[in-house]
Amino acid sequence: MTHDVAQPSGTSDGPVSSTSEVLDSGRDQPGFPADRSSELFDNFYHRELPRLVALARALAGPGAADDLAQEAMLKAYRHWSKLLTYDRPEAWVRRICANLATSLLRRRAAEARALVRLSARRQSVALSESHDAFWDQVRHLPRRQAQSVALRYLYDMQVLEIAQTLGCSEGSVKVHLSRARQALAAQLVADTEGSA
Amino acid sequence: MSTSRLDQLASAAADELLNTAATGTDTVARRAELDRVRRNRRGVRLTAVAAVMASVLIVLLVEGNFFSNSNPQPMKPLPGIDVGDVPVWYDDAGLHRGNIVEQTPVELRQLDGMAIEDGALALVRNGALYLDPATGDVWFHPWGGDPRIVGQDSTTGPSGNPDGDIAAWFEGGHLVVYDTAADRVIARELPFWKVERAFGSNTCHAMCAEHAQPGNGFLLVSAERVIWNSSPSGEGHGPSNIYDVRTGQVSVADTKSVGRDEAELVDVSDDAAVYSVQDKSLWGWHLVLDIPGRAPQEYAEVNPRSRFSPSGNYLTSVGARAEGSGERVSAAIIDTRTGELWPVPETRYSWSAWSYGDIALVQQEDELLACDAALRTCETLPAEPPFLMPTN
Numbered sequence: 247m248t249h250d251v252a253q254p255s256g257t258s259d260g261p262v263s264s265t266s267e268v269l270d271s272g273r274d275q276p277g278f279p280a281d282r283s284s285e286l287f288d289n290f291y292h293r294e295l296p297r298l299v300a301l302a303r304a305l306a307g308p309g310a311a312d313d314l315a316q317e318a319m320l321k322a323y324r325h326w327s328k329l330l331t332y333d334r335p336e337a338w339v340r341r342i343c344a345n346l347a348t349s350l351l352r353r354r355a356a357e358a359r360a361l362v363r364l365s366a367r368r369q370s371v372a373l374s375e376s377h378d379a380f381w382d383q384v385r386h387l388p389r390r391q392a393q394s395v396a397l398r399y400l401y402d403m404q405v406l407e408i409a410q411t412l413g414c415s416e417g418s419v420k421v422h423l424s425r426a427r428q429a430l431a432a433q434l435v436a437d438t439e440g441s442a
Numbered sequence: 443m444s445t446s447r448l449d450q451l452a453s454a455a456a457d458e459l460l461n462t463a464a465t466g467t468d469t470v471a472r473r474a475e476l477d478r479v480r481r482n483r484r485g486v487r488l489t490a491v492a493a494v495m496a497s498v499l500i501v502l503l504v505e506g507n508f509f510s511n512s513n514p515q516p517m518k519p520l521p522g523i524d525v526g527d528v529p530v531w532y533d534d535a536g537l538h539r540g541n542i543v544e545q546t547p548v549e550l551r552q553l554d555g556m557a558i559e560d561g562a563l564a565l566v567r568n569g570a571l572y573l574d575p576a577t578g579d580v581w582f583h584p585w586g587g588d589p590r591i592v593g594q595d596s597t598t599g600p601s602g603n604p605d606g607d608i609a610a611w612f613e614g615g616h617l618v619v620y621d622t623a624a625d626r627v628i629a630r631e632l633p634f635w636k637v638e639r640a641f642g643s644n645t646c647h648a649m650c651a652e653h654a655q656p657g658n659g660f661l662l663v664s665a666e667r668v669i670w671n672s673s674p675s676g677e678g679h680g681p682s683n684i685y686d687v688r689t690g691q692v693s694v695a696d697t698k699s700v701g702r703d704e705a706e707l708v709d710v711s712d713d714a715a716v717y718s719v720q721d722k723s724l725w726g727w728h729l730v731l732d733i734p735g736r737a738p739q740e741y742a743e744v745n746p747r748s749r750f751s752p753s754g755n756y757l758t759s760v761g762a763r764a765e766g767s768g769e770r771v772s773a774a775i776i777d778t779r780t781g782e783l784w785p786v787p788e789t790r791y792s793w794s795a796w797s798y799g800d801i802a803l804v805q806q807e808d809e810l811l812a813c814d815a816a817l818r819t820c821e822t823l824p825a826e827p828p829f830l831m832p833t834n
Binding site: 296297299300303304311321324325328338342345346349373374376377380381388389390395398399400413414418430431434 | 448451452453454455456458459460462463545547548549576577578579588589590591595
């Protein structure tokens with residue numbers, strides 16, 4: 247895990263819109279005025295959320311992705327004062343999201359919540375068949391392999407970044423990626439031959 | 443399928459997924475960010491090709507059996523197996539159970555330098571539960587299987603029954619009782635307002651499990667009862683509460699059986715209990731062991747903060763008088779069947795906890811010992827401080 251104390255991030259100039267529908271607002275964060283802290287979180291939220299949803303969808307499927315990403319963001323908000331002291335708070339929320347998405351129990355709960363709200367929400371945009379099959383195979387990989395693949399392709403992360411995000415060694419990430427590639431290649435070949 | 447084609451497919455699939463994630467979000471910044479990612483991806487594709495070639499090499503090595511020879515992996519047992527009487531602890535290398543080390547998806551310790559500020563590790567028959575102190579998530583880690591999140595927003599972290607399948611923790615004011623074998627929550631109760639929850643995250647946690655306070659407040663976790671010490675002021679002991687899993691009723695433990703006005707329930711094992719009672723000694727308190735059918739037995743020479751082994755046959759504490767020194771410093775293990783006290787053969791300042799069976803973990807400065815209470819032998823474990831011990 248990266249818990250380096252450094253200049254906090256979250257200072258980009260992206261548009262600020264309220265996240266109060268999702269989160270309680272106005273919580274004061276030590277070292278930052280409440281409005282400044284809130285603004286930093288808003289920026290962080292808007293900057294990180296889209297890819298966080300993609301990460302959750304890659305690892306958990308479309309049904310639960312939004313809820314899982316929001317849940318990761320909710321945790322980030324609850325720990326925001328601590329995250330502000332981190333060098334890379336985005337690494338923290340990505341790791342949380344990846345863990346949530348590969349936790350079967352939480353995935354089921356998020357899927358159940360999503361089903362309840364299905365009628366009131368926009369439908370997930372469908373992926374093309376081959377891409378859907380690819381992510382489906384990723385979801386069948388062991389947890390760490392799936393997380394490594396998703397971070398590699400969705401965030402363009404190199405091995406070191408993946409290791410820092412997941413809190414493990416570079417060596418183990420290399421092994422995870424290698425084994426994932428082998429498994430994916432073998433499975434996709436099998437699928438191709440099966441459909442031929 | 444070649445790995446280069448796999449890479450192309452993966453990148454295209456990632457692109458499409460990023461597009462769908464961005465659908466419905468119309469902010470310029472979000473689009474710009476996604477565009478930046480895509481540009482980066484194109485920039486690193488050459489690197490990806492090199493990585494693919496490296497992967498092919500790795501595949502050849504794997505097929506040639508070289509890879510597995512250079513990275514020996516222990517045989518994985520079936521998920522959730524009964525691992526027997528082995529010491530369990532956590533350190534930088536991972537989660538140890540005997541000679542096997544398993545990796546956890548999260549860091550179990552919140553550290554302040556070399557001191558553990560927060561964290562909780564608990565055992566059940568077929569696995570371990572632990573707190574992610576960064577998020578409050580509670581994880582169940584079946585031995586040899588995939589860890590999963592089973593609770594959230596917990597300040598206390600989990601406790602469990604090393605001889606059974608039941609675990610418990612607090613999520614806010616809710617007591618959660620979880621069956622690890624069935625993978626289901628069997629009770630989620632909001633105790634009535636008078637009942638305080640167990641110790642919170644700011645109190646002594648698993649690291650100081652059995653020396654100063656009994657772990658994170660839980661004394662007994664079973665399919666029938668959950669007993670915990672509350673801490674109304676955030677420090678020390680408050681009333682001990684008993685939750686009856688079948689009826690959902692909560693009651694306060696009665697300490698009158700020990701025959702003292704000032705007695706605190708310290709730990710419970712079936713019908714046996716150990717109390718801390720006030721006296722006029724220098725320490726002001728001493729330990730009283732209460733076994734049904736026997737007169738309460740007092741131990742003035744040990745610290746009352748003690749813990750029963752999973753079987754209930756032994757009790758570990760600290761403070762047995764080091765011979766000739768007059769100081770109460772070493773770990774001590776009491777045989778609850780005979781009342782005999784065994785000072786662990788070291789005299790350094792100790793913390794202690796229980797693993798499976800009758801294996802006590804004793805930390806003495808930077809060293810971690812596994813002591814077999816039945817055989818009265820200890821061995822030094824390959825543990826690197828700061829290590830986290832179970833808090834059952």
